[in-house]
Amino acid sequence: MMGVSDAGFSPEGSFQAGASPSFPAPTLRFLLQFDRVSRIYEPLESITVRYEVAGAEAASMRALERSILWYTEGKGEEDIGVHFFERIADASDLPQVLPQGFFSNRLPASPLSYEGVIVKVRWCVRLRVFFEAGRDFVSEHVFSLGRIPPIRQATGGERL
Amino acid sequence: MTRYRLAEHPDSAMLNPFASRYTRPGCLPPLDHMGRCIDADDILSAFDHVGAMASIRGPHGAGKSTLLTHLADRWEDRGMAVERVRLRTGADMSQAMACIARAPDAGLVCIDSWELAGGFARWRACRKARSVGCRLLVTEHRRTGLPVLVECRTTAALLGEIVSRLPDHHRWFGTLIDSADIEAAFALSGGNLREAIAELYDRFERRLPPAPSLLVGG
Amino acid sequence: MRWPRFFSKKRGHRHTGSREWGSIAEGLFYAALLLGGLIFGGLLVSGVAAYAPADPGRVVLQRGYDWWMWVLTLVIPLALVAFGGSGLGKVIRMWGKSDERRAASAGFPEFLDTLGHPPHEAPGHPGVPACENLVNSPGNVLRYRLPIESPENWTLLGFGMFALLWNAVVVVLAAGAGANIRRGNPDWFLLALLIPFVAVGVGGVILFVRAVVLAASVGPTQIEISDHPLVPGQRYDVLLGQGGSGLFKSIELRLELEEQATFCQGTDTRTERLVVWRDAAGSWSRVQAVPGGRFEAHVEITIPDQAMHSFNSPHNSVHWRLVVRGSPDRWPPFTRVFPLVVFPAGRNAGATPHAPQGGKGVE
Numbered sequence: 001m002m003g004v005s006d007a008g009f010s011p012e013g014s015f016q017a018g019a020s021p022s023f024p025a026p027t028l029r030f031l032l033q034f035d036r037v038s039r040i041y042e043p044l045e046s047i048t049v050r051y052e053v054a055g056a057e058a059a060s061m062r063a064l065e066r067s068i069l070w071y072t073e074g075k076g077e078e079d080i081g082v083h084f085f086e087r088i089a090d091a092s093d094l095p096q097v098l099p100q101g102f103f104s105n106r107l108p109a110s111p112l113s114y115e116g117v118i119v120k121v122r123w124c125v126r127l128r129v130f131f132e133a134g135r136d137f138v139s140e141h142v143f144s145l146g147r148i149p150p151i152r153q154a155t156g157g158e159r160l
Numbered sequence: 161m162t163r164y165r166l167a168e169h170p171d172s173a174m175l176n177p178f179a180s181r182y183t184r185p186g187c188l189p190p191l192d193h194m195g196r197c198i199d200a201d202d203i204l205s206a207f208d209h210v211g212a213m214a215s216i217r218g219p220h221g222a223g224k225s226t227l228l229t230h231l232a233d234r235w236e237d238r239g240m241a242v243e244r245v246r247l248r249t250g251a252d253m254s255q256a257m258a259c260i261a262r263a264p265d266a267g268l269v270c271i272d273s274w275e276l277a278g279g280f281a282r283w284r285a286c287r288k289a290r291s292v293g294c295r296l297l298v299t300e301h302r303r304t305g306l307p308v309l310v311e312c313r314t315t316a317a318l319l320g321e322i323v324s325r326l327p328d329h330h331r332w333f334g335t336l337i338d339s340a341d342i343e344a345a346f347a348l349s350g351g352n353l354r355e356a357i358a359e360l361y362d363r364f365e366r367r368l369p370p371a372p373s374l375l376v377g378g
Numbered sequence: 379m380r381w382p383r384f385f386s387k388k389r390g391h392r393h394t395g396s397r398e399w400g401s402i403a404e405g406l407f408y409a410a411l412l413l414g415g416l417i418f419g420g421l422l423v424s425g426v427a428a429y430a431p432a433d434p435g436r437v438v439l440q441r442g443y444d445w446w447m448w449v450l451t452l453v454i455p456l457a458l459v460a461f462g463g464s465g466l467g468k469v470i471r472m473w474g475k476s477d478e479r480r481a482a483s484a485g486f487p488e489f490l491d492t493l494g495h496p497p498h499e500a501p502g503h504p505g506v507p508a509c510e511n512l513v514n515s516p517g518n519v520l521r522y523r524l525p526i527e528s529p530e531n532w533t534l535l536g537f538g539m540f541a542l543l544w545n546a547v548v549v550v551l552a553a554g555a556g557a558n559i560r561r562g563n564p565d566w567f568l569l570a571l572l573i574p575f576v577a578v579g580v581g582g583v584i585l586f587v588r589a590v591v592l593a594a595s596v597g598p599t600q601i602e603i604s605d606h607p608l609v610p611g612q613r614y615d616v617l618l619g620q621g622g623s624g625l626f627k628s629i630e631l632r633l634e635l636e637e638q639a640t641f642c643q644g645t646d647t648r649t650e651r652l653v654v655w656r657d658a659a660g661s662w663s664r665v666q667a668v669p670g671g672r673f674e675a676h677v678e679i680t681i682p683d684q685a686m687h688s689f690n691s692p693h694n695s696v697h698w699r700l701v702v703r704g705s706p707d708r709w710p711p712f713t714r715v716f717p718l719v720v721f722p723a724g725r726n727a728g729a730t731p732h733a734p735q736g737g738k739g740v741e
Contacts, residue, residue: 076639111505
C-alpha cells in the first residue's frame, strides 16, 4: 500500500462483522486507519484513510461505496449530511479499491463535532461493501472535526 | 437486502446507548412482552391464515413499528417485494395508495399508523389492495376492522431485555444504569417504551463521568 | 400607555413570531375573507325580490338584473370566496410541515413561496443557519437590531381575530333571537344555545383586552448588538432597551445555548428543548422606565472560546440566543427571546475585541 502521510497512521481499527449480538453474520473484518493518531482534524484540513476488507473473497465483492459524512445522535431523529461520496462498481476499477485501498478528501468548515446533551454531531468515514445476492455490509469509523469540548466540560457561564 | 451496521468510536464512553440511533425500529430485534425473540416466520405463517390484510395493534411505544420493520425485512429476505409507508397525517394516504398501486401481485405493503387515515381512505386502500392482489400489513392503536395479527403489550421485563441488547451494555450496566432505573423508567412512562428509553437516556447522560480530553496524541 | 406595535422596525422577510401562531393568524385571515364573501354574496343573491309582509305571495319590489350585471355584482364576493377558501385550504394542508416538505410535496404555488425564502445555510458553512434576516435591520446606537422570536404580538392578533369573529356570530344569533322575541315567538333552543356562545364571546373579549393592556403596559423590548454573526472567543456590545410605563421588579439578560431535538415515530412527534449553557449578561432591580422613554442598559457578552457554533438540521439544532426576562410590578413575568447566529471559530465576522464605550457601536 502506498505511504500516505509521514505522521503515521492511527492504530488499526478493526471491526468484525457480526459483533452485534443481535444479528448473526459471516466473519468479515474492516481494518481502517486514519492518518492522524488522535483522529482529530481541523476544519478545511485534509483527511486520508486507508482500509482493508478481510474475511471475504475479493471476487465476491460487487461494489464499494466510500463516504465521509456527519450525523446527529441523541434524542432526536437522526440527520445526516454527506460531505464526500464515491461508488466504485466497475469491474475494472474494483481491484484497485478492494480488498484494500485509500482515499483522501478535504474536510469542510462545518459542522464541527459536538458532544451535547440531547444533540450530538459526529463525523465518520463509512465503507459499504456490496456482495452477491444483494447483501451489503457497512462499517463506520468516527473521527472528530474541530476541538469543541463536550458541553459537560464547558467553562464559564453556567452549565445546566 | 441485508444490512449490518458496524460502528467504531474512538471513545465508547461518549456513546449514549439510549440514543434514537440505537433504539429506532430496525435496530433491535422484535421481542414479545416477556422479552423473548419473536419468530418472524411464525408470524408470517399466521399471516397466511388470517388473510390478505392484517394489523399489528398496541398502545404507544409498544414496539409495533419495530415488529412491522422486522416482518417487512423478513418478507424481503424471502425474495418478495415490499413497499413501506409511514403515515404522519391523513394526507400521506396518497403515498400509500401509490405504493399499493405499484405493488406486484402477492407483494406486501406495510403501512405504519393506519388509523391516521380516515375511514373512507382505509376502505379505498383495502379495495385497491384486493384489486391489485397485494397484501396489507398495518400498525394501529385502535381497532379499524382489520384482523389482528399481533397484539403488542409491554412489561418491565421487556424493557430490561431491550436494554440488555444496547451497545456496550457490559460497560455501563450496573454502574450508570441498573435494574432499578429500568423499573422506574417503565413506571414513569406508563408502559410506553419509547418514553421509558428517553427517560433512561436522560439518566445516563446525567451520570456520565467527565469525558477524557480529545487532545490526545498528534 | 403605549399601544402595541404590530409592525416594528425591520426589513427583509424574516419571521418574528412562532410559525404555529403565524399559521393560525393566517388561517383566521383567510377564514374571514371566505366568510365575508359568503355573506356578501348571500345578501346579493337573496336581495333579488322583496315581498309584502301581509301578502308574502305578492312581490312588491323586484330587482332586475341583466346577466352581465350579475357577473359584475358577484365578482367581488366570488373573489373573496375563492381567495379565502384556497388560502384556508393551503394553511390547513401545510400545517406543521417543514419548508423542505412544502417544496417537495406541494404544487407550483407553494414552490414559488419557497423561492422567496432566503437560503437556510450560511454559504461555505454547511449546517450553520443563514443569518441574513438577522442583519437586515440597523440599530439606532449599535450596528444591528435583533428580531424578536417571542409570539406575543401574534398571540394578541390571534385573540383579537377570535374575539371579533366569535362575537360577530353571537351578534347574528342574538339578533335572530331578539327578532323572534319581538314577534312573540321566542325560540328557546336558540336562546339556550346563545348562553354558552355569549360566555365564550365575553371571555374572548376579556382575554383580548387583557393581552392589549399587558402588551401596552410592559412595552416593547429591543436588543441591539455591535456585530453579527458572532464568533467564539470574541466580545460584543449589547444594548438592551425596555419600554413600559410601570415599575419592573427585575430585568435580566442572559446569553443561552439551547439544544433542540425532534423525534417522529408513527403518530408521535416529540420536540425536546434543553438549555445546556447559560451566562448572565446583566441583571437590574427596581427599574422604573422614564415616562415617554425607556430603560436602557449597555452590557458586554462573550462567546466562549471553544463554544459550539449554531447548527441546524431537519430534526436537530443548536441555538444561541439572548433572553430577556422581566418581572413587572403588577403583571405576570415575561420572557422575550432574540436569536443569534454563532459561526465556527476562525471565520472573521468583522468583530474585534474592544472595551465597552457607553453604548457606542462598532462600525
